[in-house]
Amino acid sequence: MSVASFTVAVMPPAKALPPVPSGVQGTLDDLGTPLADVTFVVVDLETTGGSARDSAITEIGAVKVRGGVELGEFGTLVDPGAPIPPFITALTGITQQMVYAAPRIAEVLPAFLEFARGCVLVAHNAPFDIGFLKAACAERERPWPGFPVVDTVDLARRVLTRDEVPNCKLETLARHFRAATTPNHRALDDARATVDVLHGLIERLGSFGVTSLEELRGFAKAPTPEQRGKRHLADDVPSAPGVYLFEDARGEVLYVGKSGDLRSRVRSYFTGSETRWRAREMVGLAERVRPIVCATGLEAEVRELRLIAAHKPRYNRRSKFPERVVWLKLTVEPFPRLSIVRERRPDGAAYLGPLGSRRQAEEARAALHEAVPLRQCTQRLTLALVERGKAQTCALADLGRCGAPCTGHETPERYAGHAAAVRSVFAGDVRPVAAAATARIDRLAVELRYEEAAAQRDRLAAFVRAASRAQRLGALAGCAQLVAARPAPGGGWEVSVVRHGRLAAAGTVPRGAHPRPYVDALIATAETVLPELGAGPDAIPAGAESGGAGAEEMECVLRWLDGPGARLVELDGVWTCPVHGAERLRARIDRAYAPVEPSAPRPRRPLR
Structure with missing residues (x-):
């Protein structure tokens, strides 16, 4: 950290001046703080993840500038107190060894706040960086100083056009403004590069008449002419819960x-509180x-998912x-193998899923291969090929990982x-x-061999989460009808009718009314839903696009059922998870991936 010295000139007391006539026009300086006199602290963070709730800071960098002149720098690595994920190390180059001897955030935070005291914070995508700093203050019961904040992303979206830059990423803007770093x-x-981006944006803002800090901060927050001109679109929107659709002139x-x-909510799109560039473009x-x-x-959440799909x-x-999910399939052939597929068919095969990504499916498959020595080759192996000796062999047999x-x-x-062992696991x-x-x-x-152990742990976690999700969804989809109620926010009850995982009807029971007539009416008018892939716990509908329930919809229903005060009214089916299923292991997996508490003692390096 470099320290800059400042000189304060003390002026002698001036004589009393006559009052300024009210008709005299003020100068530009009277409208706010000139940008040339503002001290900016441009800050950038590196972290272990994207959320301040379950991630930690690994590095802080900041540059203090005023009037285009650099006044000082602040830079340090930070021990996050938890493992750095491999993909973060690959992205930033910050390894666990680099932060082992670094100070904790509790030691770094006071020094940074003192470095930035009395200044305006600037960051590229400021909600991310400022959010982590605020969370660090809150965890240590330290009040946030309330710095004025400027976001270079918001400024760039207002100043630059798509013809000039394809996006507002820091790399793109640094290249556009020919940043020195x-x-x-x-x-x-990254903080040094953001300084050059800030100066380039301020230079462009001069053509908009922005000369003060107040104008600079309000420039990105002011509604665009398109937003102001379309406020009438919210006039007929009711004040009630539900879903809204923005449509263009062709009805798209x-x-x-x-x-x-x-x-x-709709009115907020036409005010300065809506700062997202894509939302402003959509309003136009x-x-x-x-x-x-x-x-x-719940009905609003489900309708939103269905309309988006x-x-x-x-x-x-x-x-x-929603159709872009994958399944882990045990193929139907003389020597079955595990295959990752995009569609579940009624072909008699055993399936595990739906899984959110192919990477999760590959990790879950690797965990299964550790437990069951299924063949991992992709050839279609028939009895005739084996008898004639025409089948291809692989190295896994020599390693004892396959029965050949x-x-x-x-x-x-x-x-x-x-x-059969794999089918039992899937079941x-x-x-x-x-x-x-x-x-x-x-x-x-x-x-x-800790890195290999961590990779094995990741495989187990991927399998447990995939199996837990599949078992919860499968149990809900296997119920022909489930009727549940939950206390409504304004009194009374919210009632939902769920059939094979799909929300078939939703309504409310007024406060003080007997619920039975309302429940009977909902059941009588509920949508008819048929299972698409058999019956029982395996009857997961293929997806909302074909009339069934998508995985996201069923997860919405499960979250609603897990909410406070939820009660089961009627059930046609068996709604339960397996005794030896993945749900019992999910809590252990989540604890293993939970961040280390800041107050936990730091482990000492063993003596050798």
Whole structure:
């Protein structure tokens, strides 16, 4: 850290001046603090993840500037008190060894706050960096100083056009403004690059008449002319819970959202509180807002998912493609193997899923292979090929990781025992996988092969989470009808009718009214839902696009059922998780990945 010295000139007391006439026009300096006199502290953080709730700071870099002149720098690594994920190390280059001797955030935070005292904080994507700093203060019961904050992302989105830059990433803006430092995901270098980006943006803001700090902070927050000109679109939107759809002149759905108060939420799109660049662009294209009033918050959440999946609006980023899930499949052939597929079919095969990504499916498959020696080759192995000796062999047989059915060393009857073990795991008994993974982790830890043990732990975690999700969804989808109630926010009850995992009806019971007539009416008018893939716990509908319930919808229903005060009214089916299922291991896995508490004692390096 470099320290800059400051000289304060003390002026002699001046004589009393006559009052300024009220008709005299003030100068530009009277409108706010000139930018040339503002001291900015440009800050950047490197962290172990994207959320301040479950991640920690690994590096802080800051540069103090005023009037285009650098006054000082602040840079230090920070011990996060928890393991740094491998992908973070690959991105930033910060390893566990680099932060082992670094100070904790409790030691760094006071020094940084003193360095930035009385200044304006600047960051690229400020909510991320400032959010981590605020969380660090809150964890240590230290009041946040309330710095004025400037976000270079917001400024760039208002000042630059898509013709000038394709996006507002720091690397793109640094290249556009010819920054002297290239961003490289290290805190101090990124802060130096942000300084050059800030100066370039301030230079561009001069053409907009922005000369003071107050104008600078208000520039990105002010509503655009398109926002101001379309406030009338919210006039007919009711103040009720539900879903809203922004549509263009041709009727194409641009965006789908939900809210507990439709009118208030829609009106916020036409004010300065809406600072998202994509949302402002969407408002410029919108010609109408179509509200859909819903009886309960669960109905609004489910309707939002269904509408996004049906229309795939260009300005919605999540839930647009619910069909993009994967399944882990035990193939139907003489020597079955585990395959990752995009679709579940009624072909008699055993499936585990749906899984959110192919990477999770690959990790879960690797955990299963540790427990059951299924073949891992992709060839279609038939009895005729084995008898004629035409099947291809692989190195796994030599390593003892496969029984080599391709060479005839393992009979079809013995191999069928492995396939039966996998079907048992898919059905709900995950003990063999957990036992095999735990034994391997313990052996690797004894041999001080900690990175391999961590990789094995990640595989087990991926399998447990995938199996837990599949078992919860499968149990809900297997119920022909489930009727539940939960206390409504304003009194009374919210009632939901769920059939094979799909929300078939939703309504409310007024305060003081007898619930039975309302429940009977909901059941009588509920949507008819049929299982698509058989019956029982395996009857997971293929997805909302084909009339069933998607995985996201079923997870919404499960969250609602897990809410406070939820009561089961009627049940047609068996709603339960397997005794030896993955749900019992989920808490252990979550604890293993929980961040270390800041107050936990720091482990000492063993003497050698």
